[in-house]
Amino acid sequence: MKNKILIANRGEIAVRVIRACKELGIETVAVYSEADETSLHVKLADEAICIGGARSKESYLNMNSVLSAAISTGCNAIHPGYGFLSENAQFVEMVERCNITFIGPSSKTIAAIGDKASARAIAKANGVPIVEGSDGIVENAQEGLKIAKKIGYPVMMKASSGGGGRGISIVRSDEEFLNAFERTSLEAETSFGDKSLYIEKFIESPRHIEIQIMADHKGNVVHLFERDCSMQRRNQKMIEETPSPILNELLRRKIGAAAVKLAKAINYVNAGTMEFLVDPKGNFYFIEMNTRIQVEHPITEMITGVDLVKEQIKVGYGKELSFKQHNLKINGHAIECRINAEHAMKGFIPTPGKITNILFPGGMGVRLDTHIYPGYEIPPFYDSMIAKLIVHAPTRLEAIKKMRVALEQFVVDGIHTNIEYQYLIMHNPDFIKGQYDTGFIARFNTLVEAENRE
Numbered sequence: 222m223k224n225k226i227l228i229a230n231r232g233e234i235a236v237r238v239i240r241a242c243k244e245l246g247i248e249t250v251a252v253y254s255e256a257d258e259t260s261l262h263v264k265l266a267d268e269a270i271c272i273g274g275a276r277s278k279e280s281y282l283n284m285n286s287v288l289s290a291a292i293s294t295g296c297n298a299i300h301p302g303y304g305f306l307s308e309n310a311q312f313v314e315m316v317e318r319c320n321i322t323f324i325g326p327s328s329k330t331i332a333a334i335g336d337k338a339s340a341r342a343i344a345k346a347n348g349v350p351i352v353e354g355s356d357g358i359v360e361n362a363q364e365g366l367k368i369a370k371k372i373g374y375p376v377m378m379k380a381s382s383g384g385g386g387r388g389i390s391i392v393r394s395d396e397e398f399l400n401a402f403e404r405t406s407l408e409a410e411t412s413f414g415d416k417s418l419y420i421e422k423f424i425e426s427p428r429h430i431e432i433q434i435m436a437d438h439k440g441n442v443v444h445l446f447e448r449d450c451s452m453q454r455r456n457q458k459m460i461e462e463t464p465s466p467i468l469n470e471l472l473r474r475k476i477g478a479a480a481v482k483l484a485k486a487i488n489y490v491n492a493g494t495m496e497f498l499v500d501p502k503g504n505f506y507f508i509e510m511n512t513r514i515q516v517e518h519p520i521t522e523m524i525t526g527v528d529l530v531k532e533q534i535k536v537g538y539g540k541e542l543s544f545k546q547h548n549l550k551i552n553g554h555a556i557e558c559r560i561n562a563e564h565a566m567k568g569f570i571p572t573p574g575k576i577t578n579i580l581f582p583g584g585m586g587v588r589l590d591t592h593i594y595p596g597y598e599i600p601p602f603y604d605s606m607i608a609k610l611i612v613h614a615p616t617r618l619e620a621i622k623k624m625r626v627a628l629e630q631f632v633v634d635g636i637h638t639n640i641e642y643q644y645l646i647m648h649n650p651d652f653i654k655g656q657y658d659t660g661f662i663a664r665f666n667t668l669v670e671a672e673n674r675e
């Protein structure tokens with residue numbers, strides 16, 4: 222039987238997966254919503270099937286539609302990309318029952334470690350440090366209040382099924398607690414269909430450091446070093462770099478070992494990422510695992526030379542990992558800027574619309590993962606990310622300089638983007654020194670606003 226993969230996603234990641242399949246000589250089927258008929262992934266795949274209405278619920282999140290599309294086109298595997306159904310254990314179980322290969326871990330693994338409250342318990346049981354907080358889900362607001370008092374303010378309330386920075390609130394006092402609890406569980410319910418919340422102590426000025434894991438069915442588990450994703454807007458990443466400017470060899474080895482240990486403990490298979498917070502003293506705490514390919518995976522590819530998506534597919538089809546831990550080395554420095562259709566200085570509101578013209582940057586060490594093209598109309602229904610600009614250079618400073626040039630030469634007409642905003646950050650003295658934490662962008666915006674008022 223010939224291999225054929227359905228890509229259950231849209232946008233740049235669908236394009237990324239199609240490219241990997243083509244290089245491997247595997248046929249591809251794209252799925253699309255009524256709003257995505259003119260999307261690039263539809264044009265690039267060998268076949269394309271419309272799976273429903275514009276809203277995600279009617280199409281990309283419609284499990285029966287996606288599965289029917291895979292069956293009717295004779296696909297023997299599904300690549301989920303990120304977001305949408307990629308971490309949905311119920312969907313993965315349906316895929317497994319149809320004898321279709323899910324390119325990712327098993328539904329059981331996703332159910333256990335994909336749920337953030339349960340992941341904390343698993344990490345703790347395996348001796349991986351977690352942030353002080355509730356034991357699992359908080360039953361009600363009163364119970365939450367008790368836990369918050371015990372660990373001390375500020376605390377974070379987090380949706381157990383959350384992702385993309387949504388369903389997270391910081392609470393600074395008893396007075397704020399009850400309201401915040403109601404609001405956050407409602408947000409969790411509407412965004413993720415699950416209102417369960419858990420509580421963590423708020424770590425002050427942390428860095429977000431995550432470890433890329435790759436594992437096969439033979440029990441081989443390796444890590445591909447870290448990514449520093451501390452540059453965030455509203456708890457969602459905006460710039461990522463590797464290696465992290467704050468890790469020394471010892472800390473890098475320790476966090477990497479903790480991630481591998483946890484992956485082995487849960488018999489993890491395929492690509493995954495363990496996310497940690499590192500406090501200013503260098504203590505690290507596991508916060509969650511993403512059981513899928515991540516948005517920022519290209520920077521790891523640039524410094525290791527490993528094509529993570531091709532490796533995911535090969536492992537999905539039962540192959541062993543093509544490398545061992547000792548084959549992997551950090552080569553140079555890579556940075557990614559997420560290019561979003563948004564108004565960075567107006568609360569990051571999305572700015573969908575028609576792109577009239579584009580000039581793409583290029584040159585040595587410049588990579589652009591995107592689905593946009595001149596004349597493309599960005600639909601208002603999905604994520605605002607329209608491109609990922611990635612640079613790779615021998616040193617961090619050279620990478621920053623390369624990113625500045627690439628941003629300068631990246632023109633998108635017709636809509637607002639955060640290209641200029643990213644350009645500003647690439648010139649910020651603290652960023653250049655590598656001295657920033659997850660609160661950087663919030664402080665930066667307050668500063669720029671004040672300057673604009675003067």
Ligand code: ADP
Pocket residue numbers: 303304305308382383384385386413457458511514515516517604
């Ligand atoms: P990453 O985790 O890959 O670094 P993001 O957190 O930005 O990147 O998530 C990538 C995409 O997946 C975004 O579109 C985000 O909205 C979506 N996403 C992530 N987790 C979830 C989830 N649990 N439920 C729904 N969407 C999610």
Ligand code: ADP
Pocket residue numbers: 352377379383384385386387389421422423424425427429453456457496498508509659
């Ligand atoms: P998501 O599933 O949305 O990616 P995460 O649990 O990974 O949620 O958290 C997203 C971001 O929120 C982190 O990278 C960090 O910036 C912030 N954050 C999460 N938990 C804490 C915490 N306990 N203390 C401080 N910041 C936190």
Ligand code: MG
Pocket residue numbers: 385496509
């Ligand atoms: Mg996260």
